[in-house]
Amino acid sequence: HASFTLFPSIFPKSAYDLAWNVQNDMHSLMHKVSKDAQFLEDVLKSTIAVDDFVKNLFEIYKLSCNCEMIQKRAIGVFRSDYMLQTQTNDVGLPKQIEVNTMASSLMGIGTNKLLDLHKFNLLHMGGGSMSSENNLPRNNVLDSVAETFVKGWNMYGNPNAVFVFMLNQNERNVFDQRAIEHAMYKIDPAIKVRRKVFNTCAATTRVDADGKLFIDNEEVAVVYYRTGYMPGHYPTKKNWEARKMIELSTAVKSPSVAQQLVGSKKIQQVLAQPGVLEHFIDDKNVIKNLRAVFAGLYSLEMNSAGDGAVKLALERPENFVLKPQREGGGNNLYGADLVFQLNNVGGDERRCAYILMEKIQPPVQDNYIVHNHEYNPAKTVSELGIFGVFLTDGDKMINSCTVGHLLRSKSNEHDDGGVGAGVAVLDSPFLV
Ligand code: ADP
Numbered sequence: 439h440a441s442f443t444l445f446p447s448i449f450p451k452s453a454y455d456l457a458w459n460v461q462n463d464m465h466s467l468m469h470k471v472s473k474d475a476q477f478l479e480d481v482l483k484s485t486i487a488v489d490d491f492v493k494n495l496f497e498i499y500k501l502s503c504n505c506e507m508i509q510k511r512a513i514g515v516f517r518s519d520y521m522l523q524t525q526t527n528d529v530g531l532p533k534q535i536e537v538n539t540m541a542s543s544l545m546g547i548g549t550n551k552l553l554d555l556h557k558f559n560l561l562h563m564g565g566g567s568m569s570s571e572n573n574l575p576r577n578n579v580l581d582s583v584a585e586t587f588v589k590g591w592n593m594y595g596n597p598n599a600v601f602v603f604m605l606n607q608n609e610r611n612v613f614d615q616r617a618i619e620h621a622m623y624k625i626d627p628a629i630k631v632r633r634k635v636f637n638t639c640a641a642t643t644r645v646d647a648d649g650k651l652f653i654d655n656e657e658v659a660v661v662y663y664r665t666g667y668m669p670g671h672y673p674t675k676k677n678w679e680a681r682k683m684i685e686l687s688t689a690v691k692s693p694s695v696a697q698q699l700v701g702s703k704k705i706q707q708v709l710a711q712p713g714v715l716e717h718f719i720d721d722k723n724v725i726k727n728l729r730a731v732f733a734g735l736y737s738l739e740m741n742s743a744g745d746g747a748v749k750l751a752l753e754r755p756e757n758f759v760l761k762p763q764r765e766g767g768g769n770n771l772y773g774a775d776l777v778f779q780l781n782n783v784g785g786d787e788r789r790c791a792y793i794l795m796e797k798i799q800p801p802v803q804d805n806y807i808v809h810n811h812e813y814n815p816a817k818t819v820s821e822l823g824i825f826g827v828f829l830t831d832g833d834k835m836i837n838s839c840t841v842g843h844l845l846r847s848k849s850n851e852h853d854d855g856g857v858g859a860g861v862a863v864l865d866s867p868f869l870v
């Protein structure tokens with residue numbers, strides 16, 4: 439079984455509502471950024487110089503900007519993650535840890551099943567009356583993602599073309615993915631879903647003269663990536679060639695390379711700088727709400743501000759997280775590791791591969807963690823994810839919707855950690 443908490447964790451409703459309410463604006467913002475090639479180039483230049491993974495993605499992005507045949511539509515499945523920052527006498531603000539624009543997972547197993555278990559446990563602990571829709575909201579994320587995928591498949595316009603889940607070798611997240619697939623078949627039994635391993639299907643991937651994508655001789659309508667977000671997912675040049683071929687084809691992507699790039703921590707850091715939101719958004723209220731959820735973020739570029747950030751982090755490492763442009767958990771540096779790495783790379787351009795972030799200290803709660811059929815008491819901290827979906831067509835955004843949540847908790851002795859990385863466990867928010 440997936441690891442989970444025995445009881446839901448308390449989360450303030452005002453913070454939940456704020457995170458929920460900024461999600462659609464986050465979609466619009468990130469979509470605009472993804473279409474601004476000059477901005478992306480300026481912002482990512484120093485990272486590209488020292489990080490081959492981002493460089494490879496950016497090269498495909500540049501080609502995609504100048505490709506006439508390419509599919510102009512894309513599907514967004516984004517999850518913004520937040521930790522609660524509390525000050526004395528304050529319920530706290532949700533502070534954005536990151537926005538996942540690729541392979542955002544756990545909508546399948548992390549949703550209503552666990553909610554029902556939590557209600558059951560509360561009932562048997564004498565707390566049944568606490569389980570109202572207000573306190574323990576149901577979650578529509580699975581059906582909404584499936585619905586968006588079916589719309590994206592229809593948008594392609596050929597009912598015989600297949601919807602491909604692009605996967606890792608030895609995929610561990612099968613149950614989560616199958617739940618989406620099954621929900622898609624419920625909405626439209628005519629859809630054809632295929633599961634392909636990215637690493638091995640490169641050899642049978644081709645594009646015809648009209649830009650149509652074929653994998654194993656079937657025309658592909660949509661490629662949905664649950665892989666491709668780490669350097670290890672591209673062991674050879676062939677994998678990068680396959681990614682490029684798919685990107686420049688007429689298949690609809692989720693995500694496009696552009697969407698993947700705007701999800702990088704470097705973009706997050708730059709968006710939080712004074713004046714940058716104003717470049718993309720006119721509405722002052724929207725800017726105010728977005729800024730309220732941004733944590734302190736610092737550039738490590740080769741200038742005096744970057745020098746200052748290195749100094750600050752070395753003086754007070756316990757207050758910061760050092761983040762490379764990576765996904766999937768387990769890549770950030772804290773405490774002594776942060777100090778070691780900054781002593782190592784802090785004086786030259788290698789530091790541009792990272793950004794520095796204020797460390798959020800969320801409130802600690804008592805719970806039990808059920809792992810591998812055993813339960814143990816734990817002091818836990820939580821991270822709230824808010825899921826949103828949308829379709830895009832060129833500059834236009836269609837059907838942008840905030841659709842659900844995911845709560846993950848971990849013992850407060852761990853700094854980093856996702857569910858996939860084996861540290862965080864599934865939880866439900868108990869709103870107060
Ligand atoms: P990834 O893309 O690998 O998931 P994250 O930015 O989400 O990277 O970081 C991974 C984990 O590290 C988060 O789930 C969280 O537990 C912890 N973390 C990241 N940033 C912070 C922060 N600013 N303050 C406290 N913990 C953080």
Ligand code: MG
Nearest residue numbers: 536538765766
């Ligand atoms: Mg991530």
Ligand code: MG
Nearest residue numbers: 519536767856
């Ligand atoms: Mg994360």
